[in-house]
Amino acid sequence: MKISRRNLLKISGVSVLALAMVPRMALAARNSLRSIRTGVQPGGKTRLVIETTIRPTYSLSYPDGQLVVHLPNTSGNASPKLASGTLVKSLGVSPGAQSLDVIVNLNKSIAPIQKSQIMILEPNGDSEYRLVLDFAAGAGTVAANNIATAVSAPAPTKKYTIVIDAGHGGKDPGCIGKGGTKEKTVVLAVAKKLKAKLDAAGFKTYLTRSDDTYLKLAERASIAEKRKGDLFISLHANANPSRSMKGFSIYTLSEKASDEEAKKLAEAENAADKIDVSGFSDFSKDIRIALSALQQHAVAEMSEEYAVGCSKTFRSAGIEAQPGAKVRHAPFAVLRSTVPGALVELGHLSNAAEEKLLKSDSHQNKLVTAIVKSIKNYNFDV
Numbered sequence: 263m264k265i266s267r268r269n270l271l272k273i274s275g276v277s278v279l280a281l282a283m284v285p286r287m288a289l290a291a292r293n294s295l296r297s298i299r300t301g302v303q304p305g306g307k308t309r310l311v312i313e314t315t316i317r318p319t320y321s322l323s324y325p326d327g328q329l330v331v332h333l334p335n336t337s338g339n340a341s342p343k344l345a346s347g348t349l350v351k352s353l354g355v356s357p358g359a360q361s362l363d364v365i366v367n368l369n370k371s372i373a374p375i376q377k378s379q380i381m382i383l384e385p386n387g388d389s390e391y392r393l394v395l396d397f398a399a400g401a402g403t404v405a406a407n408n409i410a411t412a413v414s415a416p417a418p419t420k421k422y423t424i425v426i427d428a429g430h431g432g433k434d435p436g437c438i439g440k441g442g443t444k445e446k447t448v449v450l451a452v453a454k455k456l457k458a459k460l461d462a463a464g465f466k467t468y469l470t471r472s473d474d475t476y477l478k479l480a481e482r483a484s485i486a487e488k489r490k491g492d493l494f495i496s497l498h499a500n501a502n503p504s505r506s507m508k509g510f511s512i513y514t515l516s517e518k519a520s521d522e523e524a525k526k527l528a529e530a531e532n533a534a535d536k537i538d539v540s541g542f543s544d545f546s547k548d549i550r551i552a553l554s555a556l557q558q559h560a561v562a563e564m565s566e567e568y569a570v571g572c573s574k575t576f577r578s579a580g581i582e583a584q585p586g587a588k589v590r591h592a593p594f595a596v597l598r599s600t601v602p603g604a605l606v607e608l609g610h611l612s613n614a615a616e617e618k619l620l621k622s623d624s625h626q627n628k629l630v631t632a633i634v635k636s637i638k639n640y641n642f643d644v
């Protein structure tokens with residue numbers, strides 16, 4: 263049986279909830295390789311099992327005579343246990359800076375492995391997470407050489423739903439730059455551009471607000487759920503007492519803020535609804551149904567993966583990053599839902615140069631292009 267995290271989220275129809283008990287420590291941990299083994303399956307198939315301590319994400323490629331399983335955010339080593347009579351000649355592990363490649367040298371070439379032949383098994387008994395791949399010799403199929411199966415690319419048949427939240431609005435202007443630029447105006451402009459570009463790229467998109475209206479934070483979160491969002495992105499711009507502070511930053515939900523600054527920011531962003539950061543548990547009294555710990559964990563993990571990828575994409579697009587952690591965590595009310603997502607502070611309106619940039623069409627387009635790229639790279643299905 264294959265249960266993806268996304269399917270896990272669909273198990274019960276729930277409305278807005280508090281992700282109060284998300285185990286952050288588990289999320290911060292990198293994945294680590296525990297074991298690799300091969301086996302023979304009926305029908306002349308070879309089974310490759312890669313065991314890791316947390317749920318793996320992966321992509322596959324097929325260089326000449328090889329199958330390469332790329333595991334991002336993974337470290338470790340394991341001596342492979344090889345069964346006889348398989349298509350696997352030898353196996354090796356090649357560590358990268360932030361990732362691990364399992365390199366499988368094959369006796370015969372294989373066709374790209376169908377998704378139906380790939381499973382991720384939940385921890386069970388002595389076993390941890392297992393990525394299981396079944397494959398056969400590629401008789402009469404396309405040459406398997408150099409065909410990269412980008413598992414992270416959205417399948418053309420399934421339209422993923424992205425809910426875009428322009429922060430603030432109406433009576434709540436958000437922060438205001440020295441030149442008078444309002445956060446609510448900048449983020450709405452970016453949200454509209456993002457919607458247009460995502461629509462063009464084949465995504466299904468919804469805006470929480472498309473004009474200058476005020477929406478409560480919980481309403482925004484519940485729109486994400488009603489629209490059955492696969493991903494929720496809340497757009498904001500920042501202000502800092504230090505006028506020299508600049509750069510973007512990306513946040514995911516957690517009960518505790520990752521640092522003092524993240525805590526202050528969550529207080530500021532939650533202020534529109536007068537939600538006290540320390541009042542997180544009060545908020546949850548209104549929540550009728552709590553997700554299982556497993557589901558909460560899945561949402562948090564998926565959010566974290568998106569946020570890490572988004573941060574990376576912004577940096578490689580040359581968008582100035584605020585110094586500090588790549589992804590921070592804080593109790594943002596708007597992120598309390600069953601939809602994985604992140605809050606993106608696009609830059610600092612309190613910095614004169616960045617205020618100018620954030621108003622400009624060209625910089626807004628640059629931000630939008632980076633967000634679209636981060637969404638295309640996001641692995642929706644694992």
Ligand SMILES: [Zn+2]
Binds near residue numbers: 437497499531
């Ligand atoms: Zn804001």
